[in-house]
Every structure is written in structure tokens, then in C-alpha cells.
Amino acid sequence: MKSITELYRTLLRTYGKQNWWPAETPFEVCVGAILTQNTNWNNVEKAIENLKRENLLTPEKIISCPDEKLQKLIRPAGFFKQKSSYLKNLSKFIVEEGGIENLKTQETGTLRKRLLNIKGVGKETADSILLYALDKPSFVVDTYTKRLFYRLRIVNKENVSYEELKSSVENTFPPEKENLEIYKEFHALIVRHAKERCRKTPICRSCPLEKKCLACATIMKP
Numbered sequence: 001m002k003s004i005t006e007l008y009r010t011l012l013r014t015y016g017k018q019n020w021w022p023a024e025t026p027f028e029v030c031v032g033a034i035l036t037q038n039t040n041w042n043n044v045e046k047a048i049e050n051l052k053r054e055n056l057l058t059p060e061k062i063i064s065c066p067d068e069k070l071q072k073l074i075r076p077a078g079f080f081k082q083k084s085s086y087l088k089n090l091s092k093f094i095v096e097e098g099g100i101e102n103l104k105t106q107e108t109g110t111l112r113k114r115l116l117n118i119k120g121v122g123k124e125t126a127d128s129i130l131l132y133a134l135d136k137p138s139f140v141v142d143t144y145t146k147r148l149f150y151r152l153r154i155v156n157k158e159n160v161s162y163e164e165l166k167s168s169v170e171n172t173f174p175p176e177k178e179n180l181e182i183y184k185e186f187h188a189l190i191v192r193h194a195k196e197r198c199r200k201t202p203i204c205r206s207c208p209l210e211k212k213c214l215a216c217a218t219i220m221k222p
């Protein structure tokens, strides 16, 4: 399969709309984007529940929360010492910028660079915040995207850079407001597909992409 548009349409037809990100507020998206680094979503949910129970899901409250308390609350998400300082760094940035609504008024590329300057915010985290918290058309790439795009030979090498993968989607669907929902859905659909079928050891038999997947015939399947 060579067409990104065809991939998006097939995934949407198969799984339907995913309506991501699972969060009640934009700040909760920001917190989730940090906490989900190197762990699975079930662990993130437990940490977020702890923060909600303590009524801490605002940047001001995260900043003023004692380190030890914050670390204890987010412990289920792992790397809790690192992540608690990352949450504080991001919260300080949001407060200094005058809040989430003010951030939304900034130009996407400039804001992305500024987010990437925050310790603890890498490319995937920055793009998740831009896309799902700030409604900016910035496509999110993850290891699932990398694996799927290579298996479908949308890209020809396994070790394609983050920016190359991001550009491959953004060249197909330009980063404009009209494609915002496509960006949100496409990333969520890739995650769903990778978890349900295109796993490390894929389940190709029931895959809607099987006939067009060049990798399918050559990889081990259960």
C-alpha cells in the first residue's frame, strides 16, 4: 500500500471514529501526554485518577504541590521522580504563557519549538499537546506509526526519522484547520490498529489491509 489517504480511509471504515484524546480538559491532555511516556495507558489512568481525587489537575496546583506528594500520586505511571519534574516544567510554562487559551493563539511551528525546549517534552509529547490539547494541526508519530508505515511500505526503511514520518502525513493532509479532525482520528486509529492487529507479531488474517500489505507475507504470524 502506498497511499496514506487510502490507509486512513480503510482504518476509519474498519474501526470508526475514536474521538480522542480521552480527557476532560486540555490540561488533563497535557498531563496524560507526559505521564504516558514509556508506559501503558492503564497506568496513566491510575495516576490521573489519583491527581483528580486530590483536585490537582490545574497547572497552578501541580506547581504548588510538594514534590514528594506529586511523586507518590503519579507513581503508577512509572519514572515518577522524572515525570513529576516534567509536569512542573510544563505547568510553569503554561502559567507563564497566560494559560492554555493564550497558547492556542500562538503559531503552531513557533509553539512547537518552544514546547520542545521544555525539559521532559519530546516530539511525540509536544505534538500530542499541540494536537489534542491546543487543537493545532500537528501530526503525532509514535512507534506504532513507524511499524505500520514500514510494514505497508509507505516508507522504505525501518529507521525513518520522526520528522520524515510526520511530513509524510502532513504532505498528504496539509497542516491546516480543515485537517485537524483527520490528524486526531488518524493517530488514534493507528494506535487502535496496532493494538488489535498490527502487533509485534501481527494478526494478519482478519486485517483489512492484508491484501495490500507487502510485509504480511514475509513476517511471522500466529
Ligand code: SF4
Pocket (backbone or CB within 6 Å): 151, 152, 197, 198, 199, 202, 203, 204, 207, 208, 209, 210, 211, 213, 215, 216
Ligand atoms: S496485514 Fe498484518 S502486517 Fe500488514 S498491516 Fe495488517 S496486521 Fe499489520
